Amino acid sequence: MVVIARFSFPHEAQIAKASLDCAGIASYIADEHTVNTQWLYSNAMGGVRLMVAEDDAEEAIQILNSDFSQSVDHELVTESVKDVCPHCGSADLFAFTKGKRPAFLVFLLLGFPLFFYQHGYKCHRCGKFSQKL
Incomplete structure (x- = not known):
């Protein structure tokens, strides 16, 4: 060897x-x-x-020594194109946590966390939040 x-x-x-x-x-x-x-x-x-x-x-x-990054980038691009806003059909989405600020404020005031926030996506075009795509 x-x-x-x-x-x-x-x-x-x-x-x-x-x-x-x-x-x-x-x-x-x-x-x-x-x-x-x-x-x-x-x-x-x-x-x-x-x-x-x-x-x-x-x-x-x-x-x-092979570089497979181009094939991975291509797969990521094709997957992200599939995700569209259910309200307006735009593909211009970003990850967003709804209710994060009020949860943080409750944590500061009460001293313990109340987890009432939701993870999802928000559309840049229409501004609406959706949990699932």
Whole structure:
């Protein structure tokens, strides 16, 4: 097995390992528990090492260096276009919490919270609140 990447923290190595697992490449994380126990030693030890078989090293490095952000951005854009205001049909919505200010005021006056607010969306065009889309 050869080291293809080094990470300062174990969770970063786990994310990279999950990417390789999805591609069908077997991998091993070395020194994960040592760094979890004594995280100050991480740099001195060379960090958490992600290892794969020599035959898979080139493909694994290529997968780890790939950028999939454009495909994620495209999915987010297509999902947000589906959300429209039920009152006017506008897609210009923003997250809004109805009743947040009165709940905060009650908390300041009484000293304990009364949770009577609602999470939802508000339309920029018509200004109406809706809980579900």
